[in-house]
Amino acid sequence: AAPAPLAPPFWRSHNPPLNSTQPQPAATATLGFLNAPSSREEPDDFCCPISLELMKDPVLLVESAQTFERASIVEWLAQHDTCPVTKLPLATKQLVPNYALRSAIDSWSRARERLNGFANGSGSSGALPLAGGGSGGL
Secondary structure: OOOOOOOOOHHHHHOOOOOOOOOOOHHHOOOOOOOOOOOOOOOHHHEOOOOOOEOOOEEEEOOOOEEEEHHHHHHHHHHOOEOOOOOOEOOOOOEEEOHHHHHHHHHHHHHHHHHHHHHOOOOOOOOOOOOOOOOOOO
């Protein structure tokens, strides 16, 4: 009997390529309705689907369960009664802070800054900042 085929790597089994037997490059990861390849370093999930910028104040549009940068969605909702991602009409325009995503973005940003500091030679002491010791916060 022939040996069973090996399972595909995790990313292939959860992100199957569309209309192709070849895996898609990682740069084609998408968020919502965005289908263009990403040229930025930020994870797509950390970027607002309206502004395409890294979110600093992510909020959840309660009715659609989509997250946006606060300033971008407030501007959108002033002129529209639909979700910009789902295009579905909204009965309410309630926004709530997405603290979990904000924390993840802050952690990612701090880690990126540390790595960039080490790569540029400015982080040679080996000491990492203590949690909660930086500026900003929730």
